[in-house]
Amino acid sequence: MATVIGIMGDSGSGKTTSMRNLDPATTFYIDCDKKGLSWKGWKKQYSVDKKNYWATDSPSTVMNLLRKINEQEQFQHIKYVVIDTLNGLMVAEEMRILAMQSGDKRSAWSDLAQNGWALINLCLELRDDLTVIVLCHSETISDDNGLVRTRIKTNGRKLEKLVLESKMTTVVWAVRQDGKYKFILSADGCTCKAPIGAFDTDECDNDIMIVIKALEEF
Numbered sequence: 781m782a783t784v785i786g787i788m789g790d791s792g793s794g795k796t797t798s799m800r801n802l803d804p805a806t807t808f809y810i811d812c813d814k815k816g817l818s819w820k821g822w823k824k825q826y827s828v829d830k831k832n833y834w835a836t837d838s839p840s841t842v843m844n845l846l847r848k849i850n851e852q853e854q855f856q857h858i859k860y861v862v863i864d865t866l867n868g869l870m871v872a873e874e875m876r877i878l879a880m881q882s883g884d885k886r887s888a889w890s891d892l893a894q895n896g897w898a899l900i901n902l903c904l905e906l907r908d909d910l911t912v913i914v915l916c917h918s919e920t921i922s923d924d925n926g927l928v929r930t931r932i933k934t935n936g937r938k939l940e941k942l943v944l945e946s947k948m949t950t951v952v953w954a955v956r957q958d959g960k961y962k963f964i965l966s967a968d969g970c971t972c973k974a975p976i977g978a979f980d981t982d983e984c985d986n987d988i989m990i991v992i993k994a995l996e997e998f
Contacts, residue, residue, distance in 0.1 A: 782906035785991060786945060787963075788918040788932045788972070789954030794961035794986045795915045798954060799862055801989045804832055806859040808849055810842055811835040812868035832858075837872035839895040843902055850906045860992075861906075863899075864915040866944075867933060870896055896934070900947045911992060916944075918953065931971040945971045950978075952991060961986035 789795050796818045799809070804825040809817070814835040817826065826833035831854070834845060842863065849855040863869075873895065903912040919933040930953065932944050945951050953964040953972040965974045966982045978998040984990050 781904055781908060782910040782912050783950075783995060784900065784903045784948045785911065785913045785988075785995075786916055786932060786948040786951040787913060787954055787988070788916045788930075788951060790918060793918075793954040793956050795954045796864055797961070798963070798986045798988045799864070799913070801987055802860055802862070804830070806857055807832060807862065808845070808855070808858045808860070809833045809862045809864065810845060811864055812837050812842065812872075813865055814868070831855075837868055839869050839873065839899055842869065843899060846902055846906060846912075850910070859909060859911065861903075861910060861912045862915065863903075863912065865917060866896065866899070866914050867917045869899070870934070896944070900944055904947060911995075913988060914948070927969075929969045929971065930967075943971075945973065950974045950991065950995060954986065963987075963991065 787795050787798065799817070800819045800822075807826075809826050809832060811817070811833065812835075814837060816822065828834065834841075836842060836845075846861065849858050849861060900914070903914065906912065917933040918930055920928060920930045922928045932951070934944065950965075951972045952974075953967065953970055955962060955964055963984050963986055964970065964972055964982065965979050965984065966972060975995070975998055978994050
């Protein structure tokens, strides 16, 4: 079973930038937003030619890539897979559904939720030495009782009921506070979470390698 880490946060909170210290030699980057990465020199690190980067907003293509990375000999050196972002996949699917001129849209909306759930489950089923990092947008909501909480933003009510965080080993909240970018590991009113004892504090620097190292040593 692979380790699945969720990184949630608003646009501009440093989610993509926190991937900067991953080793490109052992990382495969799936760019679902198709916007490129956010640090200088990334094109020299990741590319289709290097066989460690692919831009797509198709859930089926992402799942096929994950299966290849899991099974094919040419990808056995890959230890980290980044999906950036889950919401990019889901929004693209929404737009395709809205653009449908024929077909059963009700069934298509059900497929949207199923694809999101199936993708996270597939991540968990990958080989033990893989760590899959799923970047997601966050949202802060207030329920009927006035309880305010921050969670992973989902597309469609079915995914809200399924609670994607429950399928992830660790969920980190990327924030920008007082001009500094950091990760929140535990906070009241937020679905971020980490294994008890894995971290000494409730926050750390904006660097996915800090999270990965702590989980490897746990």
